[in-house]
Amino acid sequence: MEDPRVCDGSNMNNVLFKNEKLLCSSEVLDSLWITDSSPSFHGSTSMVNFENAESSFFPQIDKKENGNDDYDGCFHQSEKKRRLTPDQVQFLEKSFEVENKLEPERKLQLAKELGLQPRQVAIWFQNRRARYKTKNLEKEYDSLKQSYDKLKADYDSHFIENEKLKIEVRMLTEKLLSRDKVKRKPEPLDNAEPKKPNLGHVSPIIPDASSAKSDVSDSDSLHYTDRPNSALLEPVDSSQVFEHDPSDFSQDEDDSLSRSLLLSFPKVEAECYDDLQPNPCNLGFPVEAQGTWFWPY
């Protein structure tokens, strides 16, 4: 059914790689190019003379349906649209795969081979590029959605892990504080009183366990007793807090652990999630998910 003149490999190559050949051989171009001997192409009048055309594509177009009157008329703009034949489309597709842009020379060559007007070829390429772009966008969307879903899953698992760690920090903090209270009990009351006036301009040091936000940040200030005015910040002698008691080795260990936890966790969280926020796209997270990036301590 296919005319080997058009569809055999060598001929296809002549069309598809014409541009390359153009660069190296004008003779090849001449042989491919419009000549008087070409029965299927006569420049701008090619559509008028198709009755004599021997292109394999063209006879399928019309003779089935409309006879010779429409055979010519099918290319008049007033006529109804006609689909390209599968062979024509296949040929154009192969050409598109090679190069999706259409140089004028190639356009004319394809038009000649397919028995179409150069304008039809140009339009086909324009529409094909548009379809290609649409499909590409769909693919891109799918891939982005996949990435988003994966990131979301990661985020969710990190969030859960983070919640667990926060609970652990809170428990350890409370444990630490209750131990401090036990230590302070034997102290005479008048030792603490002179420091009361300072509390007026200093935030309370004892963290409120009921306030989630104060848990970590206040715990930080509790232990930064080496600051210059730490004496003013501390309601009790800081030396008592960090008093080294060789007899209570396990407690010391516990204290160190608590301290390191208190100091390090907020940092870790900040490092983990701060880099999510500067992303201008917010990684595509929905607004409701973005709200949880600001941890309520």
Next chain:
DNA sequence: CATACTCGTCAACTTACCTCA
């Protein structure tokens, strides 16, 4: 050299037609 004009091409959008479930 700068400017204005023409021409060809492109992307984006729209319309009209065809096919098929």
Next chain:
DNA sequence: TCTGAGGTAAGTTGACGAGTA
């Protein structure tokens, strides 16, 4: 047979670059 949806060829528009007077 009718109909609506989807695909596709072709039209329209505006932007852009190259060539030219």
